[in-house]
Amino acid sequence: MDVDPPYKLELVADLQGHDERAWQVAWNPIKPLLASCSADKSVRLYSYRAPDHGCNTVAFSHVGTIPTGHTKTVRSIAWAPSGNTLATGSFDSNIGIWEREDASDSEDAGGKVADWECVTLLEGHETECKSVGYSSSGTLLATCSRDKTVWIWEVKPDADFECMGVLMEHSQDVKCVAWHPSEEILASASYDDTIKLYIDDPSEDWYCFLTLSGHKSTVWSLAWSPRGSYLASSSDDLTIRIWKRVDEHTWKFVLELKGHERSIYSISWGAGRATSEGLGWLTTTGGDGKINVWEITESPSSKGPLAAKLLASTSGAHDVSDINSVSWCPRPDHADMFATAGDDGVVKVWRVVSQ
Amino acid sequence: MTGEIFNANPTVYALSKRSTRKSKFEAGQSLWVDELDQPKLTDESDIEPIDQDEIFDLIRSIADPEHPNSLEELRVVSAEQIEIGHNHILVEFTPTVPHCGMSTLIGLSIRVRLMRSLPQRFKVDIRVKPGSHQSELAVNKQLNDKERVAAALENATLVGTLEKCLEPVGEHGSL
Numbered sequence: 001m002d003v004d005p006p007y008k009l010e011l012v013a014d015l016q017g018h019d020e021r022a023w024q025v026a027w028n029p030i031k032p033l034l035a036s037c038s039a040d041k042s043v044r045l046y047s048y049r050a051p052d053h054g055c056n057t058v059a060f061s062h063v064g065t066i067p068t069g070h071t072k073t074v075r076s077i078a079w080a081p082s083g084n085t086l087a088t089g090s091f092d093s094n095i096g097i098w099e100r101e102d103a104s105d106s107e108d109a110g111g112k113v114a115d116w117e118c119v120t121l122l123e124g125h126e127t128e129c130k131s132v133g134y135s136s137s138g139t140l141l142a143t144c145s146r147d148k149t150v151w152i153w154e155v156k157p158d159a160d161f162e163c164m165g166v167l168m169e170h171s172q173d174v175k176c177v178a179w180h181p182s183e184e185i186l187a188s189a190s191y192d193d194t195i196k197l198y199i200d201d202p203s204e205d206w207y208c209f210l211t212l213s214g215h216k217s218t219v220w221s222l223a224w225s226p227r228g229s230y231l232a233s234s235s236d237d238l239t240i241r242i243w244k245r246v247d248e249h250t251w252k253f254v255l256e257l258k259g260h261e262r263s264i265y266s267i268s269w270g271a272g273r274a275t276s277e278g279l280g281w282l283t284t285t286g287g288d289g290k291i292n293v294w295e296i297t298e299s300p301s302s303k304g305p306l307a308a309k310l311l312a313s314t315s316g317a318h319d320v321s322d323i324n325s326v327s328w329c330p331r332p333d334h335a336d337m338f339a340t341a342g343d344d345g346v347v348k349v350w351r352v353v354s355q
Numbered sequence: 356m357t358g359e360i361f362n363a364n365p366t367v368y369a370l371s372k373r374s375t376r377k378s379k380f381e382a383g384q385s386l387w388v389d390e391l392d393q394p395k396l397t398d399e400s401d402i403e404p405i406d407q408d409e410i411f412d413l414i415r416s417i418a419d420p421e422h423p424n425s426l427e428e429l430r431v432v433s434a435e436q437i438e439i440g441h442n443h444i445l446v447e448f449t450p451t452v453p454h455c456g457m458s459t460l461i462g463l464s465i466r467v468r469l470m471r472s473l474p475q476r477f478k479v480d481i482r483v484k485p486g487s488h489q490s491e492l493a494v495n496k497q498l499n500d501k502e503r504v505a506a507a508l509e510n511a512t513l514v515g516t517l518e519k520c521l522e523p524v525g526e527h528g529s530l
Contacts, residue, residue: 039505072506075502128506146503
């Protein structure tokens with residue numbers, strides 16, 4: 001870039017504690033809680049507080065560690081939309097469902113470790129589970145694995161789950177699942193270089209209605225735009241692709257972004273501090289240890305339907321380590337804040353600020 | 356392992372003379388120069404750059420999974436097949452036969468040896484020599500997928516096999 005980006009990233013918190021590689025971060029959608037998971041088989045929970053008179057930045061504190069009991073790496077975590085339930089996906093092929101023993105207590109962010117218990121263990125995948133995700137209504141959970149399948153589970157009362165479908169569409173490992181922000185549409189990304197989209201046929205089962213091809217290597221991560229009319233994907237081919245919904249069941253490739261030198265492991269699309277015509281802020285990270293933040297806008301220009309402007313870029317964000325996960329804070333009052341997790345076992349929280 | 360032998364009679368080559376300079380890694384030191392010995396070396400530019408021979412010395416003695424020979428003896432690895440960039444190392448290896456089913460295991464053992472020996476700042480890419488394997492792309496993709504590598508290293512059976520490859524094949528693989 002010839003011109004310096006207009007913003008920079010300010011480190012808000014440097015949260016150490018995992019003994020091994022941290023794989024993913026997930027913000028609780030309701031409560032001020034951030035969770036991270038790691039190869040050390042634990043989940044760590046942090047609460048945060050808005051700036052007050054004594055402190056002018058958001059303050060994070062460690063409030064608990066769930067040892068999980070998974071026998072291998074905890075690769076993925078996801079909160080249910082209620083904020084009361086956490087799902088963990090592990091290389092031991094199982095999915096843990098975690099709830100606090102006394103949910104009425106849960107407003108107290110200083111809850112004790114023992115409060116979180118495994119209410120259900122979902123078994124079914126044959127090999128490593130790589131990603132888990134709740135649908136926007138919280139009634140469905142999707143999981144995927146190196147066994148090439150995507151499972152859709154119905155969330156029933158009393159921590160009961162029923163498998164609604166096993167989707168065997170990919171020819172290789174499924175790396176990521178991501179639900180549409182408001183509709184019951186599921187997207188999955190794979191080592192087979194493709195993205196697949198699924199819906200439920202009311203009279204039949206879940207089925208794949210669309211395959212998005214174009215990436216030239218593993219698709220690692222997916223992110224829907226906040227309003228759901230776009231899907232972004234990041235890949236080992238060092239590109240980011242944005243796909244636009246042009247019809248109810250049709251998405252088309254509209255924009256390619258570059259800016260990483262190694263695999264792009266994670267992508268997150270937040271509302272950002274965007275202008276009214278903006279589609280929000282997209283952030284990407286990966287094996288090059290770099291974080292890029294883009295502002296995405298719909299442009300009526302002839303070049304294409306979308307424009308992306310690099311707002312901020314930071315290299316060596318986790319020192320020499322790969323960065324495995326990035327996620328925007330879902331709270332509107334912290335729309336400029338996101339978290340990252342790295343091979344150094346550290347979770348960092350960043351804010352996008354003016355230069 | 357199936358017990359199938361992919362190359363029953365490989366060519367065993369004479370070993371090149373071992374580089375005379377002892378690698379810092381082999382001497383049990385980190386690349387970051389020992390502070391007590393050399394207190395003046397603080398600037399990053401003073402750190403001695405790593406070279407092909409040092410990397411080769413780390414991987415030459417790795418045992419072939421199906422023969423009582425080292426990767427060097429079978430010319431699976433050589434100093435010429437190593438490229439060094441800024442904090443980046445590319446190791447190419449040449450399977451003895453194009454249908455070698457052990458290629459992933461060989462590549463993984465090279466990766467693990469380098470992972471255990473080198474400072475974290477090095478990003479390592481490993482691939483088979485272009486044209487040397489019938490499933491070249493698949494092998495390369497697997498060896499450079501960090502999630503698959505991480506999962507493989509949590510597989511006790513596979514790690515057991517790997518550790519055997521990582522025990523040096525005698526001194527210069529004497530039979």
